[in-house]
Amino acid sequence: MITSELKDFTYTFGEIDKIDAIGFLSRVKQSPEQFKQGKVVLVTASTPLKASRGEGKTTTTIALIDALRRRGVDAAAVLRQPSMGITAAGSKGGASGGGKSTLSHPEIADWGLTGEMARIADAQNLLVAFCEKAVDDGILSDILIPRVSETPSRSLRSVRVDGGKLAERFVLTPASEMMQIVTLSRSVEEIAERVGNMIAGTAPETGAPVQVKDFVDVERIIRVIGNAVQPAYMESGEGSPVYIHCGPFGNVSLGIPGLTAVDMACALHDVVVVEAGYGADAGGQKWLDIASREFGAQWPAAAVVVTRATTWRDDPQLQWRYPFAVNRLEELGIASFPMINLWEGEDGEVPQLRQTAAELGFRNPIAGNLWRDGGEGLVAQLDEFIDVVNNADGSIRPDSNLSRDFMDTVTWICEKAYGVPSDRVIEKDGFAQILSEEKQRAEQVGIDFDSLAVLPVKSPATMTDNDAAPESERTVTLKKVEVHAGAGLVHVNVTTSLTTPMPKIV
Template identity: 65%
Template sequence: MTDFEDYVRPYGLFSKIDAFGYLKDLQEHPDQPRKEGKVILVTADTPLKASRGEGKTTTTIALIDALRARGVDAAAVLRQPSMGITAAGSKGGASGGGKASLTHPELVDWGLCGEMAAIESAQNLLVSFAEKAVDEGRLDTVLVPRVSEVPSRSLRQIAVDRGKGNLSERTVLTPTCELMQIVVLSRSMEEIGQRVAAMVAGTLDGKPVRFGDFIDLWRITGILTDAVKPAYTETLQGSPVYVHCGPFANVSIGIPSLVSVQMACARHDVVIVEAGYGADAGAQKWLDIAAREYGAQWPAAAVVVTRATTWRDDPKLQWRYPFHVNRLESLGIPTFPMINLWEGEDGQAGQLRQTASDLGFRSPIMGNLFRDGGQALEDQLDGLIEALGAPAPADADTVSHHGMDVMDQICWIARSAYGVPGSRVVEKDGFAQSLEQARQLCTQVGVNLEDMTIVAVKSPATMTDDDTAPEDQRTVTLKKVEPHVGAGLLQVNLTTSLTTPMPKIV
């Protein structure tokens, strides 16, 4: 008999769950009772400013509290936020707020769930092994970057003085690194080990060398023993919440670990999954990476969060929110607009509902969730609950894009997620060379570039090069590509805006 409690261990003020072990036990004992929870994807409007959240986590927490008050067995899966880029919490953290908050938000916002620090240590140890390999003549360049939780422009490109010539290195944010992506996508420790072994450490005489060629992988997987376990906590109202991995959908995949969602779906009827930044980032990556390529659940419904002011008050950007809602609806996903009211905006509710009606939206869900929590939503969820009971669309486009030409894949994302046709996808000088170098590297390690999954790396605050341009003039510029062979991902930098602006101190 599979007992979930056997896989739960105390971890400070909350618990850690051996999701790998629990899911393996369920797989080995298919006769044991388990649920087939449906996923609600919570995403958002593209924010006007990169350092500002729209309220996805607050909405997620309020939703599970409201659903449970309605008698629905609901849970949420949140991403472990990055401490550094929020400027010590000025963005609002990632634990909700007010009455729609977790019991110990500081443990989430300050990275004390543990996986960020462990993944940072593990990837930096990999770089140290690569540096040692240079000293031993096994490598002459290091390609894997160091990582840090705290952003620093001065460390993005560095030169290490080795006394006999400089060694070029760089530092990226922990959530964006290949090892984080591997943990998010893997379903066993064995898979993590295989993927780490496949990571390209650097080159020797122009040929790529993988980590599996010269290190013992137990050194890395041992560090990750607790990092692979989702944290288990609660909302202030006692609703279950799992927290694991995956922020920054603009510069990485930005989704919780697949095992945390799979585990939650085995235990609950409804699982609310939070995806990073706007629908052009987090929702795009849940659908096109997690679901399409890695077998995660296709959402039974979606909620797109916005603020009243963001939705209406910038005429040149008003097109973005309806684009997101209509795109998800076009994929057969019942999509509900969620308007996150701030103090003093209650009187706008009638006008906002009329605007939603004029746009052809479903009846919007709205409330001051910081002030009122889930109580604000309890009587507004009839449509959402009804949608969850409907059968999944038989024609959902979930066919893998593996094998599709890379440029065709990129143009498909630009058209479907940003509304820009392939004829207006522009290549910056050097992009073609970058793509060819990636192709050569993959060929040398026996990987087909077309079988890798595209990860769009872009500004969190824009969908195109200039979102204020008229629709028929919007473009998407391709800048460079970077293969993450161990993760099976091909990162493609696009749009002319900054991908990771420094946080604003407020």
């Protein structure tokens, strides 16, 4: 189903197609009137009760585009590449849908696709190898770029090399700065500039930060990244178009697919369904506050907020999280449709769930057992959704007048995304010192610290320090700050989370 507009930019890699999206977008830029201006629909979710159990966002995304195309809407999906360590290992689904709502060849997507994840890991690990040589050459005294691994391994949580003389650390490939750079960049030149801006380590005598471009031929890294810059084209089981690009996790990284893939899909289709990782407080928040506000991605015309029926109801202390997610999006002017992903035996609960949704002031929920019924189960429920998307005129834009002060932005995110006001945002002992050091490091390489986009690193299973606490007692603790100068981000660690390879496959 590759469209004729893409033929010159597509080649077959193994059993799937790869697309030179960057080259294609240069054609779009030259003659924009010849292409579509598709509208983005965001698929996000409630924060799950357990981080290891997905709510069904990818299954919903695939079912939704299949249903829309059955209704005559030119719809496509843009997904992230699954990670070998968590999703493809089978502990929370393969991130390629399931049942009748899946890709035509899910095993290809789940087990490496065309190797983008490995290419990105190789590129960052090669950088670390250059840094190790720079230590020997007296250019660096330490290394600030971590090695990466896609596969969880407890032994990688604490590593010393070179006979124990040099400490190194590992992060998961989906959490790496190289992954963020490829995800956000819209040209090879931009990738090269960003890689060069990464902070490699500190100088031996002065302790000043040293950037990659100061001692590395960045072109060598670009060659290793190779075709990871190119989205993969696949199809759903019903033949609907699906573009897959990049794979950052939503809690410890961006949680969004590559922006080149989204831009390309918007030039080719009327509706582009983008799945953001984990919940509305994670990948959903980052699509809005980073991809849209900071990097010019489309503001969603509508959103679909997925939940399992059990996640929504079963724990009275956590019931507040799903209404909070839906209402927050509605307050931003994004028409948000509750999507109840039914499991076997739950069909009879739909009337009660619809009544509860009405009492909460939600739009009429879309509900179905998408594993069993696929897009067919949604076709008759999409009238209001299609009307909203068709009538979205793009007049609503993200607020561009946010304060550029880092702490103001952090407390704003805590209030808007997690429901915790600024007076209950707590700084862990030592946080102020780490913040001061990272600000100084950014300034020393000529970067305005406050201009960096703020990326929260958090638990995938909780929005606050304790979601079960009463609303008036919920807090968020700020723990650590880390500049990703190449990606243009500053991480702030809140609640709990691991960016290192995990101690077990959850």
